[in-house]
Amino acid sequence: MIPFLDLKKINAQYETAFQDKLKSVLDSSWYILGNEVKEFETNFAQFCKSEYCIGVGNGFDALVLIFKGYIQLGKLQKGDEVIVPANTYIASILAILEADLVPVLVEPKLETYNLNPDLIEEKITSKTRAILAVHLYGQLAEMNQINEVAFANDLLVIEDAAQSHGAFFEVESQKSKFESGNTQAYSFYPGKNLGALGDGGAVVTNDEELAKVVSTLRNYGSETKYYTDYIGVNSRLDELQAAFLNVKLPxxxxxxxxxxxxxxxxxxxxxxxxxxxxxxxxxxxxxxxxxxxxxxxxxxxxxxxxxxxxxxxxxxxxxxxxxxxxxxxxxxxxxxxxxxxxxxxxxxxxxxxxxxxxxxxxxxxxxx
Incomplete structure (x- = not known):
C-alpha cells in the first residue's frame, strides 16, 4: 500500500534530534514560553521575511487572534464583514465567526482553487472591512490583485497560510507599497509541510502593534504576570513542539x-x-x-x-x-x-x- 501520508517515515530522519530536544526541554524545567518558543519565533519570522512571529496553540487560534487583535486595535469591530473564499476548509470561516465577524463567501477560480480577485469588489458593502485570502493546497492566492483591491477599498488583508509554509510570491515593482506584506496565520498540524508532533500555530506580521496585542491575547490577555489587559485566552505554542519545529525548519x-x-x-x-x-x-x-x-x-x-x-x-x-x-x-x-x-x-x-x-x-x- 502506498499511504497517502506516512508521518512516521517523514519524521524518522529527525528522531535522534527530537530525542536530544526532548532531553533538553526536560532538563531545562521550563515548559511554557521558554527559550525554544523564543528561538522558533525568531527563526520562523526570519524564514517568512517578516518582523514578528507569535507562537500560538494551533492554526485556528492564529486566525481568531489576528481578528481579535485587530478588534482591540480598533481596526475591526464585531459585525464587520470579511471576504473569504467559499471553497476553503471550514476552519477559515469558523475563525471569522468565532471573532463575531461576518463571513462573506466569494467563489474561487476553478483553475487555481483560490479566491477569484475579479469577484471581490461586487461583494464589498459598507460593512466590509477585511479580506481573508486562503492559500489552498499550498498555492498562493493572487496576492498582487487582492492587495490592490484591498488598497483601493481601504480593507485589511489577512492570509490563511496554514497550507503554504515556504511559498513566496514576487511583488510587482509598481505595487511596492505591498512589500511589507500582510499578517499571516500558520498551522503546524502534523501533516503540514512544516508539521509538529502535535498541534501548533503562529501569527506572522510586520505590524508591531498587532504583534504585541496577539502576544498578550494568547496568554490570558496578560503582558505582565497577574495583570490582565484584555479578555484573552490560553493559546501558547507548546515548548516541546517549538523544539521539534526548530529541528525541522532548516x-x-x-x-x-x-x-x-x-x-x-x-x-x-x-x-x-x-x-x-x-x-x-x-x-x-x-x-x-x-x-x-x-x-x-x-x-x-x-x-x-x-x-x-x-x-x-x-x-x-x-x-x-x-x-x-x-x-x-x-x-x-x-x-x-x-x-x-x-x-x-x-x-x-x-x-x-x-x-x-x-x-x-x-x-x-x-x-x-
Missing amino acids: HLDAENDKRRAIAKRYLSEIKNDKVVLPFWDLSTNHVFHLFVIRTKNRAELQAYLLKNRIETVIHYPIPAHKQKALKNWNEWSFPITEKIHNEVLSLPLNPALTMEEIDFVIATLNNY
Missing part, C-alpha cells in the same frame, strides 16, 4: 523542493483525459501541501486507486455552506465551489515517497 526549503519535483513528474507524466491536473506556473508560489486532481467519477477513481493499493483523500467532500453547523446557509448556491468539492481527489505527494512509488502512481492513473 530542512523545509529542501523538502518543498522535493514536493515540487514530484509535482513536476505528475504534471508532465500523468496523461489521462478523465483527470484534470492542478495548475502551476512553476514558480515558488506553490509548495504542494496537496496535489489535487479533479474527475467527474471520483468515487470510481478512488476505488480503483485503492484496489491498486494507492491511498487517496478528499480535500474536502462538503463545502462550508452545505454543512449542518451552518444550516442557515444550506440553500445558498456557489456552483464553482460545489463542482470543486464534488470532483477533487488528493494523490499521495510528500518527501517520503520513493521513485518506485511515484512511478506506480503515474502508471496506475494512466491505466485508468
Whole structure:
C-alpha cells in the first residue's frame, strides 16, 4: 500500500534530534514560553521575511487572534464583514465567526482553487472591512490583485497560510507599497509541510502593534504576570513542539523542493483525459501541501486507486455552506465551489515517497 501520508517515515530522519530536544526541554524545567518558543519565533519570522512571529496553540487560534487583535486595535469591530473564499476548509470561516465577524463567501477560480480577485469588489458593502485570502493546497492566492483591491477599498488583508509554509510570491515593482506584506496565520498540524508532533500555530506580521496585542491575547490577555489587559485566552505554542519545529525548519526549503519535483513528474507524466491536473506556473508560489486532481467519477477513481493499493483523500467532500453547523446557509448556491468539492481527489505527494512509488502512481492513473 502506498499511504497517502506516512508521518512516521517523514519524521524518522529527525528522531535522534527530537530525542536530544526532548532531553533538553526536560532538563531545562521550563515548559511554557521558554527559550525554544523564543528561538522558533525568531527563526520562523526570519524564514517568512517578516518582523514578528507569535507562537500560538494551533492554526485556528492564529486566525481568531489576528481578528481579535485587530478588534482591540480598533481596526475591526464585531459585525464587520470579511471576504473569504467559499471553497476553503471550514476552519477559515469558523475563525471569522468565532471573532463575531461576518463571513462573506466569494467563489474561487476553478483553475487555481483560490479566491477569484475579479469577484471581490461586487461583494464589498459598507460593512466590509477585511479580506481573508486562503492559500489552498499550498498555492498562493493572487496576492498582487487582492492587495490592490484591498488598497483601493481601504480593507485589511489577512492570509490563511496554514497550507503554504515556504511559498513566496514576487511583488510587482509598481505595487511596492505591498512589500511589507500582510499578517499571516500558520498551522503546524502534523501533516503540514512544516508539521509538529502535535498541534501548533503562529501569527506572522510586520505590524508591531498587532504583534504585541496577539502576544498578550494568547496568554490570558496578560503582558505582565497577574495583570490582565484584555479578555484573552490560553493559546501558547507548546515548548516541546517549538523544539521539534526548530529541528525541522532548516530542512523545509529542501523538502518543498522535493514536493515540487514530484509535482513536476505528475504534471508532465500523468496523461489521462478523465483527470484534470492542478495548475502551476512553476514558480515558488506553490509548495504542494496537496496535489489535487479533479474527475467527474471520483468515487470510481478512488476505488480503483485503492484496489491498486494507492491511498487517496478528499480535500474536502462538503463545502462550508452545505454543512449542518451552518444550516442557515444550506440553500445558498456557489456552483464553482460545489463542482470543486464534488470532483477533487488528493494523490499521495510528500518527501517520503520513493521513485518506485511515484512511478506506480503515474502508471496506475494512466491505466485508468
